Amino acid sequence: MNYLKLTFEKLEVGEINDLVAHESCGAISLFVGTTRDNFDGKTVVLLQYEAYEAMALKTMNNLCDEIRTRWPDVKNIGIHHRLGTVPVKEASVVIAVSSPHRKSSLEAVHYAIDELKKKRSCLEEGTVRRRRGMLRMEGEQGVHLVEKSQR
Amino acid sequence: MSQGHSVIRVNLLFFAKSRELAGTAAYDEFPLVTTAGTLSGGEVLNLICEHFPDLAAIRNNVIIAHNEQYCEDLAAQLHLANGDEIAVIPPIAGG
Numbered sequence: 001m002n003y004l005k006l007t008f009e010k011l012e013v014g015e016i017n018d019l020v021a022h023e024s025c026g027a028i029s030l031f032v033g034t035t036r037d038n039f040d041g042k043t044v045v046l047l048q049y050e051a052y053e054a055m056a057l058k059t060m061n062n063l064c065d066e067i068r069t070r071w072p073d074v075k076n077i078g079i080h081h082r083l084g085t086v087p088v089k090e091a092s093v094v095i096a097v098s099s100p101h102r103k104s105s106l107e108a109v110h111y112a113i114d115e116l117k118k119k120r121s122c123l124e125e126g127t128v129r130r131r132r133g134m135l136r137m138e139g140e141q142g143v144h145l146v147e148k149s150q151r
Numbered sequence: 152m153s154q155g156h157s158v159i160r161v162n163l164l165f166f167a168k169s170r171e172l173a174g175t176a177a178y179d180e181f182p183l184v185t186t187a188g189t190l191s192g193g194e195v196l197n198l199i200c201e202h203f204p205d206l207a208a209i210r211n212n213v214i215i216a217h218n219e220q221y222c223e224d225l226a227a228q229l230h231l232a233n234g235d236e237i238a239v240i241p242p243i244a245g246g
Contacts, residue, residue, distance in 0.1 A: 052166055052238050055219045120214075120221075123167045123241065 002064040003078040006051050006122075011082050011091040020076035025098040029105035031113045033093040035086045042128040046087045051122045056081070059121040067097070067112060071104040079112065081122055092124075158182045159231045163199065164238040169213055172205040173239070185231055192217070193225035195237060206239070214240050 003019045017028055035047045064077050078096040086092040095112045099105040160180040165173045183190060183198055190198075192215055200206045206213075215222045216238040217229050 050166060052164065052216065052219075052240060055216060055221075055238070058219055120240075125167060 001076050002061065003076065003080075004057055004060045004064070005080045006053055006056060006083055007080065008082070008084045011080050011094050013091065013094055016078045016080055016094045016096045020078045020096045020098040022075045022098050025075050025100055025105075027100070027102035027105045028096055028098045029102070029109040031093075031095045031109045032091045033113065034091050035088045037088045039126060039128065044088065045127045045129050046085050047092060048085050048125045048127070049081065049083045049092060049122045050125075051081070051083055056121045059119050060116075063112060063115050063119065066115070067108050070111070071099065071108045073101075073104050074099045074108050077108075077112070079116070083122070156184055156186060157188055159185050159188055159235070160233050161231060161235045161237050164236060166238065166240050168209055168241045169206060169239040172208060173203040174205070181237075183231060188231050189228050190231060191226055191228055192222035195229065195231075196225065196239075199237070199239065209241060212241060216240060 003016070011032075013030065013032055017030060020028055035044065037044050060079050060081075063079070067077060068074055075098045076096075077098075078094070081093045082091065093113070093116070095109055095116070097105040097108045097112065099108070160182055163178040163181045165176055165178075170176050181199070181202070183195060195217075196210060196213070196215055200210050215225075216236075217231075218235055219238075222229065
């Protein structure tokens with residue numbers, strides 16, 4: 001089963017673990033992507049995510065198909081992505097994979113996050129702090145600074 | 152059968168920066184003047200930028216999706232039908 005979700009709510013790692021757990025599996029591997037407090041020498045205050053939901057889910061479904069082709073013994077896959085504001089230290093994405101033995105789930109989770117980053121499933125935008133006011137910064141590619149004055 | 156100009160009405164979606172510049176998240180029944188229902192991705196983008204001139208600032212950095220398929224090659228011809236969905240997406244990606 002694939003458990004795919006886009007939500008504005010805080011992600012619960014334990015819940016996603018329990019979704020993919022299966023009696024035939026001896027391993028669950030998890031990746032949790034969190035908001036880091038720095039980017040390119042600047043202090044990041046929060047990240048915001050939005051998604052073209054239909055495409056994001058399609059991308060995630062295709063990713064699950066790829067995973068199952070490469071690791072046929074993978075049992076359940078969970079990919080939950082948070083939308084909206086994700087403060088520093090909180091999770092923006094959780095990926096969980098269960099398999100009978102640990103090798104497949106460990107490799108599949110690694111593959112999953114690498115592919116997810118490449119495939120543009122969600123749009124990420126960061127708000128950084130500068131000495132005067134806040135600067136808004138677009139994602140990781142093509143950084144485009146927009147001065148947002150605070151008076 | 153003559154190949155005339157046909158107007159196809161598509162539904163536009165704008166994300167992130169493109170939404171700010173276009174001033175709207177969605178625009179229904181946007182008319183595209185096509186040649187027998189066909190236009191390249193680049194031509195579609197040009198028509199959208201004509202109507203939403205502020206998008207010109209990011210025109211060369213956006214990607215469009217036609218019915219949930221990314222149009223990686225803007226020169227490729229798109230076969231358009233009424234009610235199709237065109238999304239304008241700045242090329243920034245997180246996880």
